[in-house]
Amino acid sequence: xxxxxxxxxxxxxxxxxxxxxxxxxxxxxxxxxxxxxxxxxxxxxxxxxxxxxxxxxxxxxxxxxxxxxxxxxxxxxxxxxxxxxxxxxxxxxxxxxxxxxxxxxxxxxxxxxxxxxxxxxxxxxxxxxxxxxxxxxxxxxxxxxxxxxxxxxxxxxxxxxx
Amino acid sequence: xxxxxxxxxxxxxxxxxxxxxxxxxxxxxxxxxxxxxxxxxxxxxxxxxxxxxxxxxxxxxxxxxxxxxxxxxxxxxxxxxxxxxxxxxxxxxxxxxxxxxxxxxxxxxxxxxxxxxxxxxxxxxxxxxxxxxxxxxxxxxxxxxxxxxxxxxxxxxxxxxxxxxxxxxxxxxxxxxxxxxxxxx
Numbered sequence: 001x002x003x004x005x006x007x008x009x010x011x012x013x014x015x016x017x018x019x020x021x022x023x024x025x026x027x028x029x030x031x032x033x034x035x036x037x038x039x040x041x042x043x044x045x046x047x048x049x050x051x052x053x054x055x056x057x058x059x060x061x062x063x064x065x066x067x068x069x070x071x072x073x074x075x076x077x078x079x080x081x082x083x084x085x086x087x088x089x090x091x092x093x094x095x096x097x098x099x100x101x102x103x104x105x106x107x108x109x110x111x112x113x114x115x116x117x118x119x120x121x122x123x124x125x126x127x128x129x130x131x132x133x134x135x136x137x138x139x140x141x142x143x144x145x146x147x148x149x150x151x152x153x154x155x156x157x158x159x160x161x162x
Numbered sequence: 163x164x165x166x167x168x169x170x171x172x173x174x175x176x177x178x179x180x181x182x183x184x185x186x187x188x189x190x191x192x193x194x195x196x197x198x199x200x201x202x203x204x205x206x207x208x209x210x211x212x213x214x215x216x217x218x219x220x221x222x223x224x225x226x227x228x229x230x231x232x233x234x235x236x237x238x239x240x241x242x243x244x245x246x247x248x249x250x251x252x253x254x255x256x257x258x259x260x261x262x263x264x265x266x267x268x269x270x271x272x273x274x275x276x277x278x279x280x281x282x283x284x285x286x287x288x289x290x291x292x293x294x295x296x297x298x299x300x301x302x303x304x305x306x307x308x309x310x311x312x313x314x315x316x317x318x319x320x321x322x323x324x325x326x327x328x329x330x331x332x333x334x335x336x337x338x339x340x341x342x343x344x345x346x347x
Contacts, residue, residue: 006331006334006335006338007303009284009338010284010288010299010303010334011303011306013280013281013284013285014199014284014285014288014299014300014303014304015195015303015304016191016192016195016304016305017191017194017195017198018191018194019190019191019193019194019195019211020194020208022208023190023194023208023211023212023215024183024186024190026208026212027186027212027215027216027219
């Protein structure tokens with residue numbers, strides 16, 4: 001019953017086509033086809049990449065210390081970088097977060113009024129501005145960065161008394 | 163097999179690259195069409211056709227001159243199609259058909275697009291058939307082979323071919339019923 005319309009339709013739409021000229025080129029120079037990777041393998045690769053990215057993201061702090069204790073941070077920096085940063089035990093208005101050392105420089109993280117700031121010692125030299133102050137400490141260049149000029153003034157308490 | 167074909171094949175067996183080009187030109191459309199109608203994907207069809215011809219080139223020494231070259235070639239293409247299926251390669255319709263249709267001369271763009279859409283529909287639905295049914299459909303409708311010829315290529319009985327084709331027809335008829343409505347309108 002279906003033959004009236006069905007087989008001609010198939011014959012019409014499944015008829016022979018002309019092969020592209022490129023086919024001969026392909027046969028003369030067979031290219032290596034990339035094997036199709038199963039979805040599961042791709043998912044596993046994606047997870048591995050995500051894990052690697054997470055690890056890389058965490059590396060700076062794996063090389064560092066997280067602490068609000070000035071003495072602990074000072075001791076850690078001295079041990080890791082050989083630099084004695086005269087951090088005050090209780091810097092007014094400043095909350096220490098931690099430190100890390102990499103490529104001959106030290107970074108000490110802190111917070112002023114819940115805003116992040118950084119103290120860089122060695123390896124980083126920035127011109128002073130309203131939010132950045134560059135100076136010298138124990139023979140090392142340091143840079144103090146804050147979110148606002150007011151924070152910068154308070155951040156001086158890390159090492160100095162107001 | 164005609165004497166000319168036999169000479170070409172014998173030249174191929176001696177490693178004559180010009181003869182292989184002649185063989186390729188004679189069968190390229192057949193091989194590519196089967197691959198395209200089976201896979202429903204131009205890129206995949208190129209892979210299958212390429213692989214088929216490389217298999218021909220690699221095993222032409224094993225071909226016995228008393229056999230039918232065309233059947234031998236069909237078997238290689240069918241096996242390559244099935245190998246690709248087994249490897250889990252994507253067998254889906256292609257957008258290129260639409261692009262091709264727009265480029266086709268002598269028709270209005272609307273007509274070309276409509277025809278391409280129907281063709282795409284048919285091909286997509288054929289590409290969803292079970293591999294053993296799809297092979298039979300391609301050999302029957304793309305190559306126009308008889309049940310006996312298909313049976314010879316697939317190494318089964320004509321009854322098995324008829325049975326597979328019948329099952330394929332039922333599926334295709336159901337899935338392509340909208341074409342009938344369009345045709346009747």
